[in-house]
Amino acid sequence: MDYNDSPDEARFRADLRRFLAETVPQFPAPTTVEERKQTRQRWHQALHAAGYVGVSIPARFGGHGMAPVYEAILNEEVGRSRGPELPRATGYLARALALYGTAEQREAYLDGFISGRALWCQGFSEPDAGSDLASLRTTAISDGDAYVLNGQKVWNGGADYADYCFLLCRTDPGAEKHSGLSVLLIDMKTPGVLARPIRKISGRPDFAEIFFTDARVSASSRLGAEGQGWEIAMSTLSYERGPSDAGFIAKYQSLLEDVDAAFRNGRLRSFPGASRQLARAHVIVEALLRHVQRSLSARDPEVPPGPEASIDKLLMTKTEQELLHIITELTGSHAWLDDDDLQNNYVWSRAASIYGGAEQIQRTIVAQRVLGLPRK
Amino acid sequence: MDVRLSEEQRMLAATAAAVAASIGVRQPAELETFDVDRAWSRLARTGVLALGVPDAEVDEEAGTLHLALVAEQLARHAVPAPYLGSAGLATSLLAACDRSDDLLKSLADGEVRATVCLTADLSSIAEVQSGDAIAYDALGVHQVLAITTDGAVMAREARGLAEAVQFDPTRLALALKADAADGRLAGWSACGRVSAEFMQRWRARALALVCADMVGAMQGALDLMVSYAKVRRQFGAPIGSFQAIQHLCADQAVHVEAARSYLWFAAWAADREPPEEALRAAASAKAYCSDVARRVGEACVQVHGGIGITWECQVHLYLKRLLVDAVLLGDAVDQLERLASQRYGGQGLRQVDRTERMEA
Numbered sequence A: 001m002d003y004n005d006s007p008d009e010a011r012f013r014a015d016l017r018r019f020l021a022e023t024v025p026q027f028p029a030p031t032t033v034e035e036r037k038q039t040r041q042r043w044h045q046a047l048h049a050a051g052y053v054g055v056s057i058p059a060r061f062g063g064h065g066m067a068p069v070y071e072a073i074l075n076e077e078v079g080r081s082r083g084p085e086l087p088r089a090t091g092y093l094a095r096a097l098a099l100y101g102t103a104e105q106r107e108a109y110l111d112g113f114i115s116g117r118a119l120w121c122q123g124f125s126e127p128d129a130g131s132d133l134a135s136l137r138t139t140a141i142s143d144g145d146a147y148v149l150n151g152q153k154v155w156n157g158g159a160d161y162a163d164y165c166f167l168l169c170r171t172d173p174g175a176e177k178h179s180g181l182s183v184l185l186i187d188m189k190t191p192g193v194l195a196r197p198i199r200k201i202s203g204r205p206d207f208a209e210i211f212f213t214d215a216r217v218s219a220s221s222r223l224g225a226e227g228q229g230w231e232i233a234m235s236t237l238s239y240e241r242g243p244s245d246a247g248f249i250a251k252y253q254s255l256l257e258d259v260d261a262a263f264r265n266g267r268l269r270s271f272p273g274a275s276r277q278l279a280r281a282h283v284i285v286e287a288l289l290r291h292v293q294r295s296l297s298a299r300d301p302e303v304p305p306g307p308e309a310s311i312d313k314l315l316m317t318k319t320e321q322e323l324l325h326i327i328t329e330l331t332g333s334h335a336w337l338d339d340d341d342l343q344n345n346y347v348w349s350r351a352a353s354i355y356g357g358a359e360q361i362q363r364t365i366v367a368q369r370v371l372g373l374p375r376k
Numbered sequence B: 001m002d003v004r005l006s007e008e009q010r011m012l013a014a015t016a017a018a019v020a021a022s023i024g025v026r027q028p029a030e031l032e033t034f035d036v037d038r039a040w041s042r043l044a045r046t047g048v049l050a051l052g053v054p055d056a057e058v059d060e061e062a063g064t065l066h067l068a069l070v071a072e073q074l075a076r077h078a079v080p081a082p083y084l085g086s087a088g089l090a091t092s093l094l095a096a097c098d099r100s101d102d103l104l105k106s107l108a109d110g111e112v113r114a115t116v117c118l119t120a121d122l123s124s125i126a127e128v129q130s131g132d133a134i135a136y137d138a139l140g141v142h143q144v145l146a147i148t149t150d151g152a153v154m155a156r157e158a159r160g161l162a163e164a165v166q167f168d169p170t171r172l173a174l175a176l177k178a179d180a181a182d183g184r185l186a187g188w189s190a191c192g193r194v195s196a197e198f199m200q201r202w203r204a205r206a207l208a209l210v211c212a213d214m215v216g217a218m219q220g221a222l223d224l225m226v227s228y229a230k231v232r233r234q235f236g237a238p239i240g241s242f243q244a245i246q247h248l249c250a251d252q253a254v255h256v257e258a259a260r261s262y263l264w265f266a267a268w269a270a271d272r273e274p275p276e277e278a279l280r281a282a283a284s285a286k287a288y289c290s291d292v293a294r295r296v297g298e299a300c301v302q303v304h305g306g307i308g309i310t311w312e313c314q315v316h317l318y319l320k321r322l323l324v325d326a327v328l329l330g331d332a333v334d335q336l337e338r339l340a341s342q343r344y345g346g347q348g349l350r351q352v353d354r355t356e357r358m359e360a
Helices: A007-026 A033-049 A068-081 A090-100 A103-115 A229-240 A243-264 A274-298 A309-331 A340-352 A359-370 B007-023 B028-033 B036-046 B060-076 B083-095 B102-109 B196-231 B243-272 B275-309 B315-327 B332-344 B351-359
Strands: A120-123 A139-143 A146-154 A164-170 A181-187 A193-198 A207-218 B114-119 B133-136 B143-147 B152-157 B173-176 B189-193
Touching (some): A007 A068, A033 A103, A068 A274, A139 A164, A146 A164, A181 A229, A243 A309, A243 B332, A274 B243, A309 A340, A309 A359, B007 B036, B060 B196, B060 B243, B083 B102, B083 B114, B083 B143, B196 B243, B196 B275, B243 B275, B275 B332
Parallel strands (some): A120 A164, B114 B143
Antiparallel strands (some): A164 A181, A193 A207, B114 B133, B143 B152, B152 B189
16 A cells, blocks of 8 residues: 555656646636637647557557556546646546447547547436436437437537537437437537537536437448447446546635635634634535545546546535535635525536436435345 | 555465465354454464564565555454554554564564553543553553654563443443552553654554555445345345345445455555644545445344344454444544644634633
């Protein structure tokens, strides 16, 4: 057991810090949708050029094949540098393409995806298919050598500027709900595909929704076999949890640094026990850090994480929400008057127990699949 | 970074789990017939009593982690034998002394048991010259240890000490009354001296080991509530099939795993980090574990319903062990105050508050 970097890890971290110190200042926070797209793309390409995309993805899937702990270092350092968010969904898309894609599909998409030349969004949830994802109703009906798409997707981050969509839809409306699904790789410029930003309660447009109205796509855009959609989505998506949590932790640590500084300068409220509350905030964030370090170390990059990953997600959610409670309490009325960033962080903390499987779903997974409690 | 137990460490934990299961307490009534000598010789045979003694032949830099792995398993099975007190706190304290002591050898061999005297509020190790003290985790101990203000480690016989009234039936507490002014050192003999730095490291180890006891007792409580939820039937179904019970249990699983992760770090840091950081890590882990320990213990009572508040049900063994562990060597408030004063000192007060304070 060792919590310190190995010599190789230390070297990787030092190089990365140097890269981030030079690069991050070139990426000011974007304000418009157009800027967001450009920032995301330029950032992805800068990371890719320096070798920081797909760090733990096996080489045969287009990555660098390093241990998951390097992904954690990457997330940690980017969070600490306060750079833009790391490209999401790198792992599962690359894996899905590599495992289920035809030679043509891999040729067409993998490199553009890894290098950041093409931006992707994910089309899973629907207005009536949230926690019960398999009940989704967006249809892709076969018509000659094409599919005709109709329906609506929601919570598709970046869909309003993405080039492609990894779409889970129903190709066989007559089949049992899990087995009638397929994955299609969709060009977002296809006529009949319309993406619209969704304004969050913070006022910022961080999500989008997608409408499909008789959109025709080639049958060759299907990934894997018809009816294999659920398997592809589940087996590849589960890889996404873990290292990215380390990025969240770095974000929480930056938040704590700011709060500490404000507290020391007397800019926060003072009441009996205030410093103890702040000390508690440090403790809960460290608990999450130590837990994620343990989970990551136990992780085998070739095996998808099991239901224990839901414990990590629940802990992350709990920590983020309690942290924001402590910070807003210490900030007092200013939190709701003029602290725009804090308001945004607070709103995100409420989303934490909803996205990626709601807290209640995670608890049921832990109860039934980790603790072995009986299903109804 | 590689936060995994080694093959040997996993084997140590498995061995400890097997012994703990065989000497552990399944029914509160078994506490009355518990044979501490027999349990102790079982432990001695596995070699786990000597883990607190530095030994060049084994991984010297993992002593605390090894002790923690064993303490965790013993607490998981509500073992009343004083592993934490004797093999953990007392042995480590003697091992830190500047001269080798016969007592240390007999502790490691399992011939003698000892524990450490704590201040009457249980928040820290007791000094010989200061007020009343409590020797905690003292079932069948022969010697009790305390320190002096100038760094001497002192021992005295436990014989003649009265049992102290306390809540946790799985561990014995002995009361030491402050003597009259002149005779305070009577009966105590010096075992050696410890440096301030060693003492800091011992405190870190001691806190980590109490965390280990909590993680074990939390795991025991979680095992208990899950197995009960599988067999207890109401409304024609096991209560564990109801979402309300499932979610309560799932939340406890999160607490236990997070506490275990923090414990591993605190135990590692106690051996490997500079004393100040070791103590910060241990105090942080103790603050966290103390908080979740109560939640897990209480959830265990809740899942059991009415039977959970009867003496015959073993739930209270875990609840009480957890509640006392939570205050041993300082509760969450104590730890957070310590961490806050280190991090912020007197900062954080607005100018106006400082002025008011000065005027007051």
